[in-house]
Amino acid sequence: MIQKTARAAEKASAKALQRCLLPACGATYSLSERIYVCPRCGGPLEIDCSLIAPDNPEALRKLWRDRAVSRDPRDASGVWRYREMLPFDDDAPIVTLREGNTPLYDGPRSADYCALGSLRLKHQGCNPTGSFKDTGMSAAVTQALVLGTRTVVCASTGNTAASLAAYAARAGLQAAILLPHGQITAAKLAQSMDYGALVCEIDGNFDDCMRLIQQLGDDPSIYVANSINPFRIEGQKTVAFELMEQCGWQVPDHVVVPGGNMGNSSAFGKGFSELRALGLIDRIPKLNVIQAEGSAPLAHLFAELGNDQIASDAEIPDAIEPVEHPRTLATAIKIGAPVSWQKSLRTVLRSGGRIIAVSEQEIADAKAIIGRDGIGCEPASATTVAGIKKLVAAGHIRPADAVVAVLTGHVLKDPDYVSHYHRGTLSLESQPISGAFRNVPVHVAATKSAILEILERRR
């Protein structure tokens, strides 16, 4: 039965194709076409895996569970363990660093902070290069090999770059990454240098780098690995499968993710939709996206939508007003013109979730609270807990709801931020950000008694 289920799904995914998401177009293209937007209308592309619902969903769940203890490198990957759901042939030249398989933690202090009964934190920062990008990059770089590409490129605020650099190195491909000069944390830049990528520091911001990438994508020698590449989303959607396994297939009420270029929220939406189409879950959680106040074009657009649109599967607007000069210390999501905003908005509206923005102060304090749970994340990831607190206060999340916050990057991606917060020197454009949960190092004499005395005072 298991074999039959697996074969049926594998055969089905062999018919996969690329499809334009705009309802007025809906054009389809073969998987071998190296395209990132619809060549006919410019709309966003998605891979339609043509999955067939298994006769026995439990058998498919068991197949995936059993693979978690197998030594096959494909099974050791939290992406390729779900290969029935991916648009690749059995003999595809898989590029893997054992991505995925990230922990789902309880965060009792974070839950208290948000006035929730409980809160779970899915830590995607525990991926091989320290961010959620690795699941998508495994799929995109594999597709680069399938297509016979020599060079892979991306624009990045740092994490996509580090991830692409690592996976390209594994695959023996040339990688070029475009970064906004002076706006990337030292740790992320160091990763890309170490993995041997060509690091191009561009005079401009992330949106300028992204514009350049779209031009470079026309060159036949180049493959773009940003999240407009639909194969990236295929890898990233597997986090929804892994999360549901970790939740014992009990669908949470809310999943909350940070929003930057909007690939991650789109991927979660696709993953959950596919699970529902296959009968593996019976509903989709409300997907909520949180942006930083100074870089929040989609939260602005969402706030302008009428209540009827929020309540239904709305008509997606044609355009979004970009934020000309995005600002935030959460540099990973310092983006004014997100490329995947239409996909993300559609996903959020269909799920019944919301898109909101949080302030720099709210991000900084939420990050320190997550830390008190023994879990480190980078500033962009902390938008989730800051956003949940706001959504609970506004009544959009109820205190007893089952909520999962997705932490997207590791704390060591931006240690300077952490240090400035706790020492009281954090600021954005000379506006100080105070540290309500500061933990300042103390200078102590080198004696046992001095240490015991300070411990006693702090008890």
Ligand code: F0G
């Ligand atoms: N969190 C982190 C740590 C990120 O690095 C990013 C995006 C996001 C959240 C937002 O995810 O773009 O899918 O909405 N970083 C990209 C980069 C832009 O280049 O590393 P998104």
